[in-house]
Amino acid sequence: MSFRNSVTIIASPRPRVGKTLLARLVTDFHRQESRLVAAFDLNLGERTLTQFLPEYATIATVRDIGGQMALFDRLVADDGSTKVIDLGHESFESFFALAHQIGFVEEARRRSIAVAILFIVTPDQTSVEAYRKLRDRFAQATLAPVHNEMLGPAQHRDKYPLASGGQVVMRIPALAPGLRKYIETPPFSFADSNMGNAVGIPLDIHIELQRWLRRIYLEFRELDLRILLADLQASMRFGS
């Protein structure tokens, strides 16, 4: 199993920590790697992911059985696409409770689909407890804490124990506030070679954005290796 055939869930029980930005980055990373990708927007308020990725993102919900079937049946479908979920904080509890109840991670594993949970860490107790619960519930998934450096310096790494020795904290490097306006205004795509429709973007800023993006994509490639490693470890642990 690898990142190529995976369901990546971007999660945090807190709002405004950079989940949608990370979901956009993961989706565009797969696009740049020439993979088929389907993204799911589970935010109740602004449909930011859908605004940035109208051709790739679908609005999804777990609030009713119809929505649950539309989402989870698609996530485990063998349709050749890798999936990315932008999990809004309002849906955090219900999504993972349902995933646990119906055995989503186990089913995905049976179908050779890797499940990665990218958990954006914050120092509050709610997040720490939610992370601990995910570790307990989803032992067969790759649970990666993500430090979004745009939220400030990390003071809380010890609160988020890593699932295995081979894992490290994933980092989203800080981006100068002056540069953020370019990536936070749709339409904008990291996958386009000219950085989307940000026409008139100054060359020095373009170079800086590319440099920032390369560092993030490097983190994703490391995640791919971690998924392979986790798969190997799980195979040894569960004998499958």
Add this chain to the structure above:
Amino acid sequence: MARPAVILVGADKGGVGKTTVARTLIDYFGAHQTPTRAFDTEAPRGTLKRFHPELTEVVDVTLVADQMKIFDTLGSADAKVTIIDVRAGLLSSTLQALGEIGFIESAKKGQITFAVFHILGPSIASLEEIAETARVIGDANYFLVKNFINNTTFFEWDPSTYNSYFKKIKGADEITIPKLNEMAYEQVEVSSVPFVSFVGNKGAKGEAANNSFVLRGYVRHWLGNVWSEYDRVKLVDIVSPKVESNVRQVAG
């Protein structure tokens, strides 16, 4: 030779989920590799037979010929456990018939293991049934089953009234069947397969099916909870007591 076991699933009212409970029992014993057969008393057309055609025979329990088919074969049948899904309204009369043919007496003597799953309805009339049934069944393992599968507001009894009835029944045990998502339940109905087949994404003949993963997940979770209840009351031990204990007795 192992002692045969008979499980009667019934209620004096229709629509309380007798057949659903009987289906979970067949699945449960199947999972424990306990050979089981079933009789569906909804003659001429049986719902239980629709889900478990190979294990189930439709009978009219009021006919002597069919009573012979069930009870005269207890010792000779390959199946160790016999489940009888009693048609609505026939529980009391079936128990009475069992008394008349000496079945209840045989159970008292320990020649047969006998258990009654009494599926309770939402009304106070069901409580009257408890006392009536308990009076007739003698030393049988008596299970009062609260079936919440279709309705979360099913039981609106006064708890003290319920407890006063419940405590009157010596040795009775309570089993709770939790709620199952309506769409998941309906989909199993439409598929007409055992719950375990639905969970395993199989059709009636073992062929691959195309059931929703979400609905299968709901059914698996629910069935797991139901089986936990059966584990809690040690149902497998009741129908097939451990051989080791007999060995110990023989060994003194």
